[in-house]
Amino acid sequence: MRVPSFGVTLKSLVIAVAALSASSVFADEVQVAVAANFTAPIQAIAKDFEKDTGHKLVASFGATGQFYTQIKNGAPFEVFLAADDTTPAKLESENEIVKGSRFTYAIGTLALWSAKEGYVDDKGEVLKKNEYQHLSIANPKAAPYGLAATQVLDKLNLTEATRGKIVEGQSIAQAYQFVQTGNAELGFVALSQVYKDSKLTSGSAWIIPANLHEPIKQDAVILNKGKDSAAAKALIEYLKGPKAAAVIKSYGYQL
Template sequence: MTSGFTTSKGWLLAILISLSPALMAGEVSVAVAANFTDTTRTLASHFEQETGHTVSASFGSTGKLYAQIKNGAPFDVFMAADIRRPERIEQEGDGVASSRFTYARGKLALWSPKPEAFDSAPHYLTEQTFARLAIANPKTAPYGLAAQQALEQMNLWSSLQPKLVRGDSIAQTFQFVASGNAQAGFVALSQVKAWPEEKGTLWPVPQNYYQPIDQQAILLNRASNNDAAKAWLAFLKSPSALSIIQDYGYDTVE
């Protein structure tokens, strides 16, 4: 009898141990800059397999996500495409102090889905043989601001105004180009890398043409006791996550 009881206790303990990850699993709600959409989906899949936690991600322009957070949107983590908004979140008391860090450095590219659309990107932009050139809104999207800075560096910002179409986010900007509504556009290099079709014509914009696109994440106050949110931020710093981020065309910053 004693042996059977001991065996039963052993099975019960084994069952509890096997269930413990599921019992402890939580959910993290993440507000993510649109350029990081494909990368986030891949990262989330690996994170969920490794931890048992669930990731719920909402994508949009950094400026609009910031406004949503300030208006009480129930996010746990803010992953912006710049430093300025997470810094403001921290300074304004909406983010956990010292949780802010750079998770990726983005790269800007001029892209057209048409093969051999241009040989020299500066010449193409100067000649303006296209009907429309897409950029993200510089006021809300850091990649749009970077595009403006690049065009200013080339002394083309003013002359191109009549042909510019502005997307609310870099995701919408990419769709303008991919759908043919704009013949070319300034997009995130990571978006082109994730594009499943032929890559068309690509010009990685020299990084000294625009300020570094350092993308920062911060834990929001409502999630200060959310273990899943803390685990997500720790995961973003892990070697496996950094490798995925680099594969999508970003630099990582120590």
Template sequence: MRLRVGIFLLLLLLFGNTLLGAATLQVAVASNFTAPAQRLAERFAQESGEQAVLSFASTAKLYAQISNGAPFDCFLAADAESADKLLRAGRAVAGSRLTYALGKLLLWSAQSGYVDGQGERLRRGDFAHLALADPRLAPYGRAAVEVLRALGLLESLQSKWVLGENIAQTHQFVATGNAELGFVALAQQFEGGALNKGSAWLVPEELYQPIRQVAVLLERGKENPAALAWMRFLQTEQARAIIRSYGYGEE
């Protein structure tokens, strides 16, 4: 008898979490969107009483997980391609595609006065390292390459490139001063409507293709009212105001 009670308690301990405080939806979020997503989930819980459980990883990792049946209801990607691929593969719900944020590119240095407001420093090229995210992996890296091409600096600066695996690592290269300057996301250096450290050039948006971050409802979340509510919530003015406050644009 005591053994049975013990086993029951053990099982409750192991699985109680999922049974009792049942999460109402699971959202896969590209890691560059971590901070705003947490803020959005808080607000969503206040508004709807539903708990959105967030999982953060790179867009490619989440894509691979979702393709292999990971239990997510919604996917907030850092690009448009991953979401489109899932739509074509029938793993995302047609018609749920939503551009929830536009990433903005910033040429940034941790030293104040190093980068000027017109990006002249880039043309002078008097630095040893220019950090950017790997263009094969990260949308911000692709955008950085487009900017360099538009300025005619692609070949001349290529020998100075150091590539971050993602935009967070690229930011670390510049923040630690090992690269004098680099292309990072505006959202990484944006606090309360202003640049918080160092010097920067906000790259004009006509120099690169917009960095569209696309969200989709996944097959698993199709029947989940909380997941549908989350997708609607992303389009409300209060959600968009939160997203803007982190330095993202909107379409």
């Protein structure tokens, strides 16, 4: 009787185990501070990033200004995806980042949004009519999208008219929540919060023309705590690649 040979199978098994062990050794986890407007895109990117590189992305979401304070106070973030370019530039001037790591990963778009369908027209006349009770914006001192919102109001000569109606969120996520829950009839949000694949996901919106505010250039950096992290370097490179670019564009950002 012929004894079956298990040589090939055993060899394959040994190779597979070795490969798995190697990937476990080189796989890493990266702690990322992410501007609130980029929540949905980074969650989508994180899945592909882990699948393609083996590294795991652990994200914390909030306002850019708040993250700056946390980073200066020693927060354990290795990568920072800001909602502007000035905060990362400031961190760079203060020697808080890995030299040469800073780049613009997205250019944001601001939108005037209401959870009610048909409430906001496509030219923003609802804002000028001033018939609403509450207008939600993010804190302009902490959130770049909030600063952009104040620039729009100033450009349209509506700063004084809206002063008593503004409901301020600490981040763009909170500004969005105020509108979503009906605490404000409309508000300035990041387009990415209400947009996917070339269409609104809910409600009604006016996409703010870019000439009404300064460009919202969003920069990414590797912080000093991530200087020896393979996962941090891999994430920055991944954000520059075609897969991430496709996701970023699908949420209404420019590259």
